[in-house]
Amino acid sequence: MELVAYFSESFGSEDKLVYGTAHELSFVLLLFCLNELGLVGRAQYEQLVHHVFVKYIKLTRKLRMTYSLEPSGPKESWGLDNYNFLPFLFGGAQLINNEITKNPSDIHDEIAMGKIADDFIYLGNPLFYPFYSSSSVRNPLQKKDVGLVG
Amino acid sequence: MKSKSEEGPLDGTLELSTASGKWEKHVFVKPEKKIRSQESLEQFSRKKYFNYIMIFVTELQASVFKRCISSTIPAENLEPLMSLIGSLENLINDVPPLTQPMRFGNKAFKTWHAKALEVSSPETQKTLTSQIFSDFFWI
Numbered sequence: 001m002e003l004v005a006y007f008s009e010s011f012g013s014e015d016k017l018v019y020g021t022a023h024e025l026s027f028v029l030l031l032f033c034l035n036e037l038g039l040v041g042r043a044q045y046e047q048l049v050h051h052v053f054v055k056y057i058k059l060t061r062k063l064r065m066t067y068s069l070e071p072s073g074p075k076e077s078w079g080l081d082n083y084n085f086l087p088f089l090f091g092g093a094q095l096i097n098n099e100i101t102k103n104p105s106d107i108h109d110e111i112a113m114g115k116i117a118d119d120f121i122y123l124g125n126p127l128f129y130p131f132y133s134s135s136s137v138r139n140p141l142q143k144k145d146v147g148l149v150g
Numbered sequence: 151m152k153s154k155s156e157e158g159p160l161d162g163t164l165e166l167s168t169a170s171g172k173w174e175k176h177v178f179v180k181p182e183k184k185i186r187s188q189e190s191l192e193q194f195s196r197k198k199y200f201n202y203i204m205i206f207v208t209e210l211q212a213s214v215f216k217r218c219i220s221s222t223i224p225a226e227n228l229e230p231l232m233s234l235i236g237s238l239e240n241l242i243n244d245v246p247p248l249t250q251p252m253r254f255g256n257k258a259f260k261t262w263h264a265k266a267l268e269v270s271s272p273e274t275q276k277t278l279t280s281q282i283f284s285d286f287f288w289i
Binding site for chain 1: 203213214217232255262264266
């Protein structure tokens with residue numbers, strides 16, 4: 001069945017043992033189909049992102065760590081993350097005009113961020129972890145949302 | 151950003167209708183990976199749905215503008231889907247990684263994946279459609 005096919009492709013490639021944005025896309029296509037079929041409605045979009053998608057991402061991260069899945073495809077062109085794209089898109093939206101993260105450099109204030117990390121998708125991204133941070137992606141919030149979807 | 155119309159198992163030959171009530175006529179096919187050379191009709195479908203999908207993602211994004219996770223009230227009808235994802239996570243405990251040289255991915259993932267499909271296949275039909283939407287039994 002169609003839904004199961006998208007579902008099956010959402011967690012990584014079992015041949016190549018990789019995970020990448022194509023798998024993330026497959027999951028979104030699954031959600032898209034549910035929407036088209038009328039099984040979820042606009043009123044639930046917020047829950048789809050905050051609950052379903054977040055839970056999905058947690059699952060894929062656990063899978064990646066447990067089974068050492070490599071990133072699929074070439075290095076992500078935005079320089080954000082080799083595995084996921086949408087957590088940055090959704091996460092950035094949450095933080096628009098946010099009081100706590102007024103300055104892009106606040107993202108690196110671990111104490112302040114730690115307090116609100118559970119609430120915001122963006123802060124859960126590996127980019128955020130100390131041992132992942134690098135100078136080339138210092139302030140990604142500044143790039144956020146401008147033509148990111150296009 | 152990579153063009154999303156070139157990725158994933160999107161089947162260009164689908165003739166979906168977005169009006170509810172027209173699903174009986176639709177033939178569900180298993181999506182296959184399509185190569186870039188396509189008939190122009192299929193290309194049109196893909197473009198159209200490409201736009202629908204982009205709109206969908208944009209609307210998803212808009213739904214969380216300035217919202218934090220804890221302020222979102224859980225939706226009842228999404229419960230089955232949530233618990234399905236939860237059970238997949240628990241499945242990881244049942245399939246520990248194999249001890250092997252860590253150069254590439256761990257083959258236990260194949261086992262996990264097979265189990266995940268097993269666990270969810272009959273359930274997927276049930277949980278994704280849910281009791282409220284029993285009309286969609288043919289999915």
